[in-house]
Amino acid sequence: MAGRWQATEGKTVAGRAAARTPKRSPSPLEPQWSPEPARYGVGVHHNVAVRATDGTVLRADIHYPTVPETGAPASGPFPVLLSITPYGKKAPPPAAQIGGGATPYLIRRGYIEVMADVRGTGASGGSFEMLGAEQVQDGVDLVNWAAQLPNSNGRVGMFGISYLAINQLLTAAAVGPDSPLKAIFPVMAANDFYRDVVTMGGVPHMRTVRAYGSLYSLLNVVNPALEFAKRGAHERPRAGGLAAVRQRGRDQRHYFRTLTADAAAGGDTAFDGPFWDAMRTGDVLPKIVQNDVAVFLIGGWHDAFQRGAPLNYVALQNTFAGRPPSAPMQPGQAVSDRVQLIMGPWYHVSDLDGLHLNALQLRWFDRWLKDSADAEVTGPPVRFQAIGSPTWFQSREYPFPEPTPTRLYLAEGGTLTHEPAADQTEATLRYAARGPISGRSLEQWSLGMSSFMLSRTGRRIRYDLDNRRLQREALTYTTAEFTEAQLIAGPVTLTVHATADTTETLWVAHLDDVSPDGVSRPLTQGALLGSHRALDPDRTWYRPDGTVLRPQHLSTRAAVEPVVPGELTRYDIEVFPTAALIERGHRLRLTLTTYDFPHLVPTKPALAMLAGGMYRVQQGGASPSSLLIPLAEPAAFQDRGVAR
DSSP states (O other), X not given: OOOOOOOOTTOOOTTOHXXXXXXXBOXXXXXXXXXXXXXXXXXXXEEEEEEOTTSOEEEEEEEEEEOTTTOOBOOOOEEEEEEEESSOTTOOTTGGGGXXXXXXXXXXXXXXXXXXXOTTSTTOOSOOOTTOHHHHHHHHHHHHHHHTSTTEEEEEEEEEETHHHHHHHHHHHHSOTTOSEEEEEEESOOXXXXXXXXXXXXXXXXXXXXXXXXXXXXXXXXXXXXXXHTOTTSSSSSTTHHHHHHHHHHHHHHHHHHHHHHHHTTOGGGSBSHHHHTTXXXXXXXXXXXXXXXXXXXXXXXXXXXXXXXXXXXXXXXXXXXXXTTSOOOTTOOOOTTEEEEEESOOSSOOGGGBOHHHHHHHHHHHHHXXXXXXXXXXXXXXXXXXXXXXXXXXXXXXXXSSEEEEEEEETTTEEESSOOSSOEEEEEEOOSOOXXXXXXXXXXXXXXXXXXXXXXXXXXXXXXXXXXGGXXXXXXXXXXXXXXXXXXXXXXXXXXXXXXXXXXXXXXXXXXXXXXXXXXXXXXXEEEGGGOOBOTTTSEEOTTSOEEEOOBOOBTTTOOOOOTTSOEXXXXXXXXXXXEEOTTOEEEEEEXXXXXXXXXXXXXXXXHHTTOEEEEEESTTSOOEEEEEXXXXXXXXXXXXXX
């Protein structure tokens, strides 16, 4: 869960500019807008004390505009932009990508920026609890404090990536009406932490969480040295000095180790429940609308939170329209320009293919914190790039109304057909405890760090890695060649009817674009632990005819139900949403397997029940297995032209 992506303005080392400075893509927003030039210098007050409601002392760096000729603070007044990071507010490049560092681009254009350490991290006091209630209250306290800073105009915005983005949503929901917080810009934010990243269909992603915990702890051992070098008015980086910080680092590692060990053993954290409730931003999004906070969301089709960003958009727009936040949007429903969404083929940590993120942030905050009419954003509030296309597409609702949900049936011989076979056949799938490491999946669940680091040198890892090695010991189903280009855009559902000879099953589905030369480019995936198959009737999306458009499983301990050996059972698998252009002559392939090593690791009790399993997938007949995908001609969307 990373920090902020930021442009380094005017600091590129000579001779490395071409390799280190991303090529800027034109803004996808309408109307076209030119940011004002930089007018100010940048000053900083280090580790200013902020006393939280419970008395805990938090520490924040205040970066402020200065008069370039003298270095004195500029008179303003200026809006304040707030970020609250658990990764260290002074993190240098490249660590700044996952946590800290100021944004000169915005400060030089008339913004005060406050970077605060989450309690229990960096130079802030207190004890760390991931996205806990005390931390949310700290966000409210920091907003109110920031609004009163010298030279502030009394308006506050928040921005940042991942953990910082989730923090924004939770804070914006907690500030109450008439707060100084007027606008936020969350990039790569979760909607439901349990379903977005901790598990996939009830299958734990705990190795990802454990790796995150290790990275988090490492940064909080390194950061005190940076704080000591520029510590501000207080004598030491934190009470107790560096030794106490290292001790707390062990405690923080213990926090994540306890969490992952409990989940691996099949404890309460392996199931949805009270522990994850506080991290379910989707539950509090209506309060953001009630608090009149404008929200600009950015997400990625390869992001760790790829399912979360569209659902956050839906909940906010539905609340504006007076509809249930967890329901699918309806074609033609009213939408608000106070909620915007941009999606693209990006990993969690990314240069966004050169999209000028700082300029987008500047425009959004100029509109809501400076009342700049020139910065107003018009047109459909959803803009996205599809995998395999440089074109920007627009829409208003999600699920997108432009595509037609199209059912493709799993057929004998490994084909996907538009009609089910009249006769029932079976395909056998044997449970495999592990398989080959997945390229796209490995990159996605390591947050795209390898791709990002290579991009800093002018090189890049292709998003369209060949997925054929995952097809060993798997079932594959492939369409005929597409006679015309088609756009897949939105939620995807795989419905499997199968029998098993074990009391647990594990299903992993990969959706690929197959080129004429046979390369299988991965697009998206989904998974389901069979005992978690019960659907949540309030959050599952259905078509009017009762078809499951997007399943959501209950995944509580009480709802878990063992598979009955030999009994034909239905599994509705949520394949995470995507947008991808399938070119003429290409084919679509579904790979159905039982592993995604090393990321999906069932709990120890589940592993015991899965061992030796043999599944028989129904093809055709009375209970045909099928894939439901949203297909449209690209021209069905409003085409905004080429992005780069």
